[in-house]
Amino acid sequence: MHSLERRQAIIVLDFGSQYSRLITRRIRECRVYSELVPANTTLAQLKQKSHLDIKGFVLSGGPSSVYDEGAPICDPEILHSGLPILGICYGMHLLALQLNGHVAPASGSREYGPATIEVSAEAANDPQIFRIFEGIKVSPEQTEHLDQVPQWSLRLPVWMSHGDSVDVLPEGFKVLACTESNPMAVIAHPRGLVGFQFHPEVAHTPQGKEMLYNFLFRICECEPGWTSSSVIDETVALIREQVGSERVICALSGGVDSAVAALLIHRAIGDQLICVFVDTGCMRAGEREQVVDTFASHFHIPLVVVDARQRFLSRLANVVDPEQKRKIIGEEFIRVFEQEASKLEEEHGPIPFLAQGTLYPDVIESTSHDTASTARRIKTHHNVGGLPEEMVFKLVEPLRTLFKDEVREVGLVLGLPEEWVWRHPFPGPGLAIRIIGAVDEGKLETLRAADKIVVEEIRNAGVYRELGQAFAVLTPLQSVGVMGDFRTYANVLAVRAVTTGDFMTADWARLSPNLLARISNRVVNEVPGVNRVVYDITSKPPATIEWE
Numbered sequence: 001m002h003s004l005e006r007r008q009a010i011i012v013l014d015f016g017s018q019y020s021r022l023i024t025r026r027i028r029e030c031r032v033y034s035e036l037v038p039a040n041t042t043l044a045q046l047k048q049k050s051h052l053d054i055k056g057f058v059l060s061g062g063p064s065s066v067y068d069e070g071a072p073i074c075d076p077e078i079l080h081s082g083l084p085i086l087g088i089c090y091g092m093h094l095l096a097l098q099l100n101g102h103v104a105p106a107s108g109s110r111e112y113g114p115a116t117i118e119v120s121a122e123a124a125n126d127p128q129i130f131r132i133f134e135g136i137k138v139s140p141e142q143t144e145h146l147d148q149v150p151q152w153s154l155r156l157p158v159w160m161s162h163g164d165s166v167d168v169l170p171e172g173f174k175v176l177a178c179t180e181s182n183p184m185a186v187i188a189h190p191r192g193l194v195g196f197q198f199h200p201e202v203a204h205t206p207q208g209k210e211m212l213y214n215f216l217f218r219i220c221e222c223e224p225g226w227t228s229s230s231v232i233d234e235t236v237a238l239i240r241e242q243v244g245s246e247r248v249i250c251a252l253s254g255g256v257d258s259a260v261a262a263l264l265i266h267r268a269i270g271d272q273l274i275c276v277f278v279d280t281g282c283m284r285a286g287e288r289e290q291v292v293d294t295f296a297s298h299f300h301i302p303l304v305v306v307d308a309r310q311r312f313l314s315r316l317a318n319v320v321d322p323e324q325k326r327k328i329i330g331e332e333f334i335r336v337f338e339q340e341a342s343k344l345e346e347e348h349g350p351i352p353f354l355a356q357g358t359l360y361p362d363v364i365e366s367t368s369h370d371t372a373s374t375a376r377r378i379k380t381h382h383n384v385g386g387l388p389e390e391m392v393f394k395l396v397e398p399l400r401t402l403f404k405d406e407v408r409e410v411g412l413v414l415g416l417p418e419e420w421v422w423r424h425p426f427p428g429p430g431l432a433i434r435i436i437g438a439v440d441e442g443k444l445e446t447l448r449a450a451d452k453i454v455v456e457e458i459r460n461a462g463v464y465r466e467l468g469q470a471f472a473v474l475t476p477l478q479s480v481g482v483m484g485d486f487r488t489y490a491n492v493l494a495v496r497a498v499t500t501g502d503f504m505t506a507d508w509a510r511l512s513p514n515l516l517a518r519i520s521n522r523v524v525n526e527v528p529g530v531n532r533v534v535y536d537i538t539s540k541p542p543a544t545i546e547w548e
């Protein structure tokens with residue numbers, strides 16, 4: 001058995017800020033592993049993560065005031081652990097309050113948006129306290145935007161969003177910086193406790209990343225060891241530990257996540273792995289052939305293709321409700337895998353494990369971190385919330401701790417072809433959730449033809465890589481048109497193209513009018529049953545990326 005080296009980690013306690021996940025991202029961008037955990041996680045619970053060598057904590061911001069009834073607090077054991085802590089906004093308020101300082105409740109005036117912090121001369125001369133700002137300079141362009149010309153000291157543009165503020169320091173702390181309206185904008189204790197009233201994780205704090213860098217490397221004394229190759233080595237060792245000499249089937253979709261999962265598992269356990277691709281009947285034009293061909297030419301892993309078109313389509317017949325569609329598909333997937341596993345077992349012996357390409361965001365979203373309110377379910381993703389309750393498999397999910405761009409990097413290192421690495425995500429329920437209303441073979445044909453044109457034109461225009469996702473949606477809406485002097489009465493097709501980093505929020509892509517014109521023209525001319533094309537100009541939120 002492989003002995004795993006403990007991985008250096010920074011734990012981010014999530015007090016409900018909309019930026020909590022971004023803090024984790026920023027830390028990982030500095031090549032230090034970081035995990036987001038619920039606000040009420042205790043030090044004792046964290047110590048059970050024995051594979052982690054915890055080097056410090058970040059307490060995130062949050063919507064509550066520390067004076068709200070039931071406001072989340074931090075386990076005192078964490079505050080007294082002796083490890084460095086960075087408290088951001090609400091996290092700073094907690095740090096101050098729980099260590100016997102004082103927080104002034106919001107008094108009408110809130111500090112929201114850009115602000116300038118000024119580091120005090122005295123603090124700048126205290127190297128222990130100053131570590132968080134060491135080496136940071138403002139660029140001349142930034143100085144122009146600051147309130148006044150700097151004389152001697154360090155002034156930095158930052159981004160604020162708060163009402164409460166610290167007004168009495170806890171013992172041993174010093175003020176490191178202030179703003180015009182806030183005398184305690186940054187506080188610090190020589191033993192590595194730092195409070196920021198502003199948000200270093202957002203792009204509007206230009207030097208924020210350098211501050212986080214200082215926290216990680218000067219205060220927590222981390223080493224930048226979290227790289228694609230370290231991820232690969234660790235994950236491979238973990239898979240071996242979990243699976244031993246047993247067999248695994250991997251649900252392979254043709255998307256980047258499951259392909260990378262399959263490659264990692266194959267590296268770990270070789271021919272104990274079999275991949276299974278399910279043709280649900282809701283795939284895009286040529287998808288099945290493409291997956292089979294690319295897989296065969298790049299992987300040396302057996303692939304079973306299951307033609308489950310009939311069974312999915314007959315269960316979906318006349319189903320209109322999006323959530324019901326998702327549940328049916330989630331369940332059918334598992335039933336198909338079970339059936340295939342039992343067939344394969346006749347030849348290969350027991351297959352207790354099912355591997356999936358589940359990512360870190362799926363995991364974070366499926367647990368509610370918000371202690372004050374339970375997150376509302378928007379839609380059931382088939383591979384997480386959509387799994388049936390009774391299931392014979394144990395799950396292997398080697399990407400459970402990774403973000404999408406990290407998965408792509410790992411894919412490149414493992415030799416996954418570029419075109420596969422950069423494919424837009426395609427949801428498991430496929431075209432079934434891009435046909436509004438009931439799904440049938442005729443509508444699938446129409447949508448496949450239209451979707452092919454949309455993607456082709458986007459590729460031809462050279463903008464595929466700039467987009468997070470681009471696809472067509474078939475609406476049940478019919479409208480009147482005129483073609484070759486004849487009246488038509490046919491469906492409206494919607495085109496959706498978004499830019500996004502993490503698929504949690506997205507903006508509609510500003511595709512060029514010429515590109516949109518080409519798409520519209522070709523769709524209406526080449527796809528029977530469509531006589532009108534519209535472009536979706538809604539961001540997420542308030543819309544979602546998929547229409548169902």
Ligand SMILES: Nc1ncnc2c1ncn2[C@@H]1O[C@H](COP(=O)(O)OP(=O)(O)OP(=O)(O)O)[C@@H](O)[C@H]1O
Nearest residue numbers: 251252253255256257258277278356357425426428
């Ligand atoms: N047609 C399919 N056949 C087999 N497994 C599938 C299929 N569709 C989805 N899955 C499983 O469901 C998981 C989640 O799907 P999801 O679309 O989120 O990931 P992906 O397809 O691997 O990557 P991407 O997000 O880039 O599309 C996949 O990783 C895969 O394990």
Ligand SMILES: O=c1[nH]c(=O)c2[nH+]cn([C@@H]3O[C@H](COP(=O)(O)O)[C@@H](O)[C@H]3O)c2[nH]1
Nearest residue numbers: 380381382383425427428429503544545546
């Ligand atoms: O594998 C999946 N199974 C699903 O059930 C599912 N639903 C949405 N998606 C994908 O998730 C991302 C966010 O989509 P939404 O903004 O529509 O929620 C987008 O990338 C969607 O394509 C899914 N992927």
Ligand SMILES: NC(=O)CC[C@H](N)C(=O)O
Nearest residue numbers: 061062064089090163164
């Ligand atoms: N962004 C934050 O963390 C805000 C903290 C707290 N809700 C306040 O308004 O002061």
Ligand SMILES: [Mg+2]
Nearest residue numbers: 253255426427
């Ligand atoms: Mg997919």
